[in-house]
Amino acid sequence: MKNIYGLILIVTLAFVGCSDDFLETPPQTQIVKENYFTSEEHLQLYLNGLHSLSGYGLFLSDQGTDDMATTGAVEIKNMMVGTPTAENIGGGWSWSYLRNINFFLENFDKADINEEDKRHYEGVARYYRAQFYFSKVKRFSDVPWYGKTLSTTDEDLYKPRDSRTLVVDSIINDIQFASEHIRENVALGNIHKWAAVMLQARIALYEGTYRKYHPELSLEGTANRFLQIARDAAKELMDSGEFSIHNTGNPETDYYTLFSSEDLTAIQEAILINVYDTEKNRFSGNGTVFGNYEQSPSKSLINSYLMTDGTRFTDQSGANTMTYVEEFQDRDPRLSQTFVYPGWIQAGSSTPYISEFNRNFTGYHQIKGYNNTTEGAGVDVAVYRYAEALLTYAEAKAELGELAQGDLDASINLLRTRAGLPDLDMVAANSDVDPVMAARFPNVSGSNQGVIYEIRRERRVEYAAEGVRFDDMMRWAAGKEFENLPVGMYFPGLGNYDMNGDGVDDIAIIASGEDIPSPKEQNSLGVDLIYYKAGPFGDAGASIYLSEGTSGNMVTENTVRTFIEPKYYYRPIPQQQVDLNPNLTQIMGW
DSSP: OOOOOOOOOHHHHGGGGSOTTTTOOOOTTTOOGGGSSOSHHHHHHHHHHHOOOOOGGGGGOOTTSTTEEEOSOOHHHHHHHSOOOTTTOOOOOOOHHHHHHHHHHHHGGGSSSOHHHHHHHHHHHHHHHHHHHHHHHHHHSSBOOOOSOOOTTOGGGGOOOBOHHHHHHHHHHHHHHHHHHSOSOOSTTSOOHHHHHHHHHHHHHHHHHHHHHOGGGSOGGGHHHHHHHHHHHHHHHHHHSSOOOOOSSOTTTHHHHHHHOSOOTTOTTEEEEEOOOGGGTOOOOHHHHSSSSSEEEOHHHHHHSOBTTSOOGGGSTTGGGOOHHHHTTTBOTTTTTTBOOTTOOOTTOSSOOOOOOOTTSOSOOBOTTOOOSTTOOOOOEEEEEHHHHHHHHHHHHHHHTOOOHHHHHTTHHHHHHHHTOOOOOHHHHHHSOOHHHHHHOTTOOSTTHHHHHHHHHHHHHHTTTTTOHHHHHHHTTOGGGGGSOOEEEEEOSSEEEOSSSSSSOOEEEEETTSOOOSSOOBOTTSOBOEEEEEESTTOTTOSEEBTTSSSEEEEOOOOOOOOOTTGGGSOOOOHHHHHHOTTOOOOTTO
């Protein structure tokens, strides 16, 4: 495999010992700045120490959303079922990484290299700072902006929050600089110009839509500025000619290739790649992406995929009571390239896989991000995909009221073409508004309501299980949707069921109080049926929970969830930090 990273030396990581709370200067024994930052090699090695990319965990990070049931201790789920306070909601208030970035920005300029090269390294550092502060704004909104390193006596150690407007403007300044000065050609896996442009588009779309749909900020009038930045950054990527949607004319496999490949370097859709490297023994995550780990896809997500003719699955008669085999028929091919479908064969087996059930899950299994081999090899991860630029462009234009059919043809419809689906027609979408989407997002209005819903559907489907759903629902002010408990496969009652579509029964569902027969009943192929005992949630004798006890959807929990608006769109500053700095005040009811 590939070995593309420079040495990640200790020069920066030595700073980790600094206090997160007070952004202290590092001991003189670690880096003597007068003797460092004098060459390009020093700059590159230091920035290598800041470098971090999303790995296979990307495919496990939608837990707690309406897309995934989870048994994990996910913060948003715990908040909705518990009593969250500034004392028990922790995390996110660490600043040592920022101090390392600012330390670099205060010292890189002494390197004996030309100005263009200096600006490249400055741009990379400012990319990291923009990324760092973006995560802070998403979590806390108003946070202190630190543009310099602080000593233990610096009065800014006790400064209050800066306004969201100041912080986001500073983020935009950083990422704009980065997009203008970072080189296009860098070592594989390093931050390059187009990665910065993509991050710029992501940040601006988030902020523009967040301000539009969150009246508690009183910033609706400033939303369009950020939507325009998102539009322009996405268009810059589109016009660059550097990237394209991976489409070889095989709609049944092209999408899956993006998430099952050990080598994405030849695929032009991947803007930035985190390379799986067997020589470095980097953990692949194959065993946790597939199967009954902590997350399991929801029926709501499955329902969002269109039919192959472009019509809505939820418009089909009996859509919510179709069995597993029925609901996978004639659907958007991305459905069967994201989740185990009837007839899927796992590597090493000669027979179709029969989904394994667990009473805390939905019955559906994820294969996105799973490399279906007997070797257990991992996959390269596309940290940024060109598909995101197209989705960003379409959404920004629609929210600005500028969208035309040509814009859809240059963006969303490239994704639909890859999937073998009919084009999205703007007039048709706006004249036939999806009632399911309208109920889910009642705060969307205007002449583009229908097409905004379809762009959101496309984003949900295209980026299912890639860790974007939580941020999307937060920026659209749709947190109330998380109150709906995720459910899974539907079973009309006790009895035998075909699970791979060959017309032969594979499993038997009996009541929780019944005994599994011995010997077990066999199907027409002479194979023992797999038995499950059904009961309501919490039935100790059940191996699967059904909503109606002996029929209905598989259920994963029964706890009442409450999403308090607008409070739960934000997190409190940990109480111990407020105790240290009384100038830090809580917002939004915290």
